[in-house]
Amino acid sequence: MTRQKYQLVCGMEIHAELKTNSKMFCGCKNDPFHAPKPNIYTCPVCLGLPGALPVANKRAIEWTIKLGLALDCKINLFSKFDRKHYFYPDLPKGYQISQYDLPFCYDGKIDTEHGPVRIHRIHLEEDTGKLLHKTIDDKSVSLIDFNRSSVPLVEIVTEPDIVSPEHAAVYARKLRTLLRYLDIANCDMEQGGMRLEANVSLRPNDKTTLPNYKTEIKNINSFRFLEQAIAFEIKRQAGILDSEKTVRQQTRGWNADKQATYPQRSKEDAEDYRYFPDPDIPPIRFTAEQIKLLRNKLPKLPDTLLKRWHSEYSLPHKLTAEVLTTAASGALYEKLFQTAKKLGIPANKLLKNILSKKITAPDQKSIEQTISEYQNQTQSDEVDSKQLKSMVKQILLDNPDIAIKYFQGQKQIIGFAMGQAMRRLPKNSDPVQVRAAILAELENKK
Amino acid sequence: MLLELSIDELAARLRKKEITIEQLVSESIDASLQENEKLNCYISLRNKKDVLKEARQKDLEFSVDKPKLYGIPFSVKDSYVTKELPTTSGSAVLQNYHSPYTATVVKKLQAAGAILIGKNSQDSWGHGGSSENTDFAVVKNPNNLKHIAGGSSGGSAAAVAAHLVSFSIGEDTGGSIRNPASMCGVSGLKVTYGRVSRYGTIAYASSLDTVGPIANSAADLALVLETIAGADPKDSSSSQRPVDTYTKTLTQQISGKKIGLPKQFFGDNYNPEVRASVLAAVEKLRSLGLETVELDMPVLDYAIPIYYMIAASETSSNLARYDGIRFGTGRDKFLPESTRRIMLGTYALSAGYADELYKNGQRARTLLINSYEKAFKNCDVIITPTSPSLAQKFGELLTNPIENMLADLFTVTCNLVGIPSIAIPVGRSKDNLSIGMQIMGKKFAESSILNIAHIYQTTTQ
Structure with a gap:
């Protein structure tokens, strides 16, 4: 070697x-x-x-x-x-x-x-x-x-x-x-x-x-x-x-x-x-x-914060370094992680969602907004199937055209049905699940 | 001719409405256009129509509370960038170059109301003491057309000597104001380093370059200096020190002041006519109550090598930007004298040689500074001839690079030390060539040397 x-x-x-x-x-x-x-x-x-x-x-x-x-x-x-x-x-x-x-x-x-x-x-x-x-x-x-x-x-x-x-x-x-x-x-x-x-x-x-x-x-x-x-x-x-x-x-x-x-x-x-x-x-x-004056003006250094985030919330430096942009952002994220911990939200997952822009960063709106978006998102990942079923039923009832066109072979009408459904559902609802529910309901009507 | 009068006198006549700015400027532009054919002292001249239009406008706006320079025609060495005319620094490298901005010194003069007439010939990039190292026509000495006007600010000195303008702004890196002033028989002031902003001056050697006036008398120089001196936020080497009122101290009592005479500069190996004239002028000053003391400054023997080590090093760097990529022509357009200095400086700064050459040059420069500091403990001013020889005939210096370097022998030390020095005419040789004397002062003691020069000039006239 x-x-x-x-x-x-x-x-x-x-x-x-x-x-x-x-x-x-x-x-x-x-x-x-x-x-x-x-x-x-x-x-x-x-x-x-x-x-x-x-x-x-x-x-x-x-x-x-x-x-x-x-x-x-x-x-x-x-x-x-x-x-x-x-x-x-x-x-x-x-x-x-x-x-x-x-x-x-x-x-x-x-x-x-x-x-x-x-x-x-x-x-x-x-x-x-x-x-x-x-x-x-x-x-x-x-x-x-x-x-x-x-x-x-x-x-x-x-x-x-x-x-x-x-x-x-x-x-x-x-x-x-x-x-x-x-x-x-x-x-x-x-x-x-x-x-x-x-x-x-x-x-x-x-x-x-x-x-x-x-x-x-x-x-x-x-x-x-x-x-x-x-x-x-x-x-x-x-x-x-x-x-x-x-x-x-x-x-x-x-x-x-x-x-x-x-x-x-x-x-x-x-x-x-x-x-x-x-x-x-x-x-x-x-x-x-x-030089002494300049030294006195220096803010508390990020190292202390990064170390704490690592030990307290098991956050790797690789992730935290991305958001620790200024002294102010340090304080903001510290508060966010504290709040998350109280609510039992894993800081790691929360931060990854922020970094991948799935949810709004706390410096864009507020800590509360970030937390609630995170909660909505994790909950809405999977839509309650019963609720979904009754909703799709209602859509097909309100729009009889959908079934008619579908059976005439105009499969693209599914897109319209999807739009109707998604509009009524939370932002991050799983489209695959929704599409499956629509198809199932149409098959039922056959 | 109006332009033979002092600026003070012209200002007085303007105020008494005996003359107009248009008259004055008209005389200046006409004489400049005419004499330039003979003297080649300008590289470019402003359009007569424009200049007269500006003059008429100034006549309309004239009032007695305007600065004394208001309406006074002047010229500048072509090493100053100006929006008005091309700026070439005497080189084909910058042929037809037009600057998008104007040098601080020109701006200040224009703000005071002075009227720019044209831009003067020079040794390209300030490299030379004869104004022959140029891509344009060579300046002729107004006193004797077979002789050089000196350099590198030869065009400025010739224009003033021929009374084409009231004053001209020269540029002095190793004697480039004083040497031509001496050869053309006019007065020239090399200022303390930092006294006048260098912003907009095409750099020859940045730590030595100084901006100063050439005029008919010390009194005129004082007036111009008051206008151009002072701190400039665009030049971090400019001094924050308040500017003296040089015109107020011109007539101060000078008796009792001590003149130092470095024996190294009065050797009998130099031109005897020059030496005799300068010693006679010193004698005149003694008769006015000044004392003399002989100085021994052995380090002066090294002034020329120190100067060329530093000046060449800096110029090799300063001229690096003239690559023809964004403006100007290619580097092949540099003349042999400039190429020589660029090569010398490049060598002196090269790894393996810089310690022995550039850095030793800087150490020796410190010795020179110390030597002057010590000398000024025993005297108020130091007097030497301005140039070791009389104005040469054309070609004599150009064909002899070493002789060309030695022409600056008496002047370079002031630049290396940073002190001011005024060059004034003290006589003529049997061939009617001007002889000059320089009075060096302590740093920022322009008022003191202008004072002595003024008393000398007013009592000998």
Whole structure:
């Protein structure tokens, strides 16, 4: 068994877009995913026009520090922004404003049910524009949308503490929960509001030193894919190591259709980003008192709540993380679970119904509404057969046409009968049961 | 010619209704159109009709409480983005580029009522000291048409020297205002870093770039500075410090002030005519009651390498956006001098070299700052020649990149240290070429250097 011969060495880099009102270095609206048209939330600064200068978004900096504090990080009282250079059409200045050697936060930690993950650093940078490759008038063209250009982006880098694919997914989920709970990021994974990267390598079980290579799996947009991609890499790399070859230092992508990672570019010819401090933005200084103030403003963290929900209502983190979006939603769901418990409603089933949108979530209307919809739904799943029978009888009596047409061979009339019946029944009545009752009653009339 | 008069005098005559703005602006646009044929000091000029229409409108709205710059014609270096005219920074890379917005400095002047006439020629991207590194016609020195006007703000200095406008806004990264002011025989002010907003200035080297005026006198410079200085929410490197009323302190008593003379800048290896003129001007200041003290600042010998390490590094980054994807032409349009600086800077910032080159440059910059701080403990201002040589003939600097770099020898330190410096004419060579002297001050001490320059100018005229 190859898998037991090696141990996973894995660290993660996660990018999340902050949901500040304005962009990172200009006053443009920060709402790239809901923009009605491309390139409308732009100005000379985020388009990188000649003469434009960046002015750092104070709130984005405070939120980054807020996240750092929630992740038990140390905060650099003296920090700065640096320029990271590379050419790409979606990067209008030819460099990205990022942070190099003095990130706002460093040396943090987060606990998960699969073990702790140390946070190496958290820095703040700007997002790039977006490239769209399209065919217009039979010509393939590349279009650029700068609505996303210069949207604030935090990058959270861990130490190589992740020991399994499940561990990676649990960590990433937990981080998303925290980002949402702190009300600083929406983390819309499909749109790219949160992007996952895993650095994966293997070492023999008896070794503790870091392997001399790593593969970087980039731009993973779901937790499931993250798990699958790491599991795939473990197998792939173990196979290479077993045949006593060396694993190539590479950036790889995840192909969900093929369920495999694939090489994107070799790390040997990695770019030289020529980092240097951005001379347009003065260094940022904080006093210990300012950090203390930010720490005091921090809400109670979601971890406590998640743990309680797990022990009290046997709710798995995977489910609760979905609804624990903000401090306010935490309090609301806490009340919902309490009420449910009193009424003997299983919290697990209740939450699953909310998540699958079968019933209204409590934040949309009220706890009472959610509970009553749940009760109606579970009761109406199966309609009382006696009641159903007499109702169908009445419908056929009121609408003699139904039977006549049915026996003339117009079977689609059943649809009309169904509609009549369903309208009189509770919302979630089982249509199969209703249809059977109508047919049975018609057969009776034969 | 009206434009030979000071801004103060023009403002007074406008108030006395002796002249109209239309008259003034008409003279400016006519002279500009005519002289530009000879001097090539503009890359673009506004349409005469538009300018006169604006002038007439301003005549209608004129009242005595308007700012003194109201109705005064001015020009700007083509490194400032403006909605009105194309902005090229002297390069074919930006040929026909039209900016959707206007630089803060131009906006402030226009808000005060000053009238933009045109945009001045320059070394492309500010890369040069002769205005020859351009894709447009080369500026000629109004004093002697066979000689360069200096650079990189050569067009601004020439336009002021030829009295085509009352003042022009130049841009100084390593001497680009002072050097051409000196060569054309006009006054130029390099401000403290952060005193004037850089928003809308096409960046050469962001930590060194400064926005300042070129005019006929220190008094005119003071007036323009009062209008353009101040914090700008769009430039986070602009200072929050309140702006002084420079025009009020021009005539302050200067006797007893101490002038520092760095011996490294008065060596006999530099042009003897320049040295003699500057020392004579210093003597004049001594006769007005100022004292002198010799300074020994050995780190000055490293000023040029420090400057080029930092300026080239920053310019390689600042010019990365000119990729021809969204605007402008391709990178193949950069001229050899700019390509050289981009390559030099790219190299200096590369992994494995950055420690030795860029970072050592920054460390040395700190030494230079310390050296100036120490010097200013013993004196109020520091005086040096503006340029080590007289205005060269065409081609002399362009064909010699090292000589071209050394032309900035006396001016670059102010940019590296961030202090203000005023360049004023102090004489002519036997070939009728202007000689300039610069007075450097402590950070934000523009009032002090303008004061000394003004007293010098009013007592020597």
